[in-house]
Amino acid sequence: MPSSALIVLHDYWRSSSAYRVRIALNLLGLPYERRAVDLPRGEQTGPENLARNPQGLVPTLEIDGLRLTQSLAILEYLDETRHAGFLPVDAPGRARVRTLALAVAAEIQPVCNLRVAHHAVQASRGAIAQEAWMRHFIALGLQGLEAMLADGSTGRFCHGDRITLPDICLVPQIYHAERWGVALADYPRIAAIGSRLAELPPVVVAHPDRMTPTA
Known part of the structure; x- marks a missing residue:
């Protein structure tokens, strides 16, 4: 309980x-x-x-x-x-939802973690710019995700018409894509789903702009 x-x-x-x-x-x-x-x-x-x-x-x-x-x-x-x-009741659906969520949470985000990007900049002695690193790996990851969303199981959201794990992962990734100057117009499925999610009050109030750095 x-x-x-x-x-x-x-x-x-x-x-x-x-x-x-x-x-x-x-x-x-x-x-x-x-x-x-x-x-x-x-x-x-x-x-x-x-x-x-x-x-x-x-x-x-x-x-x-x-x-x-x-x-x-x-x-x-x-x-x-x-x-x-957040997970479908059927095993194939759960597998797809986990795959989409991990495409963001295990493939895009970790390599774009600030401690990773900072290390790349320092190890390259500035030959790699943080902004270029972020844009490269975010765009690369979104390109793959966009193709995955071409599956017929995609609906208004990443899997059908209700919010599941990958939608919850996608919202922060879109925020960081925009922050680092990645053009979402190149990923129309992602952009459309992101626009629908951005209108939902529970998503709106979770936005970093609604937070304060010290609270």
């Missing part, structure tokens, strides 16, 4: 992974308290954050007496305990 105790989300306002969890909590109507972890100041590797998230990352979600990390695991926990419908 899910607990009604205070839900706490340790996040950073621009983190894609934390952004996903905010969207999911909002879609479920679950009130929560945000506690900021300032990534530019290195708070993620401080003892307080490492005690709850040994990887030195965000987000960490405190819910039902648990401390959960890794955004996709959190989303699946919410799906299983709150009957969210």
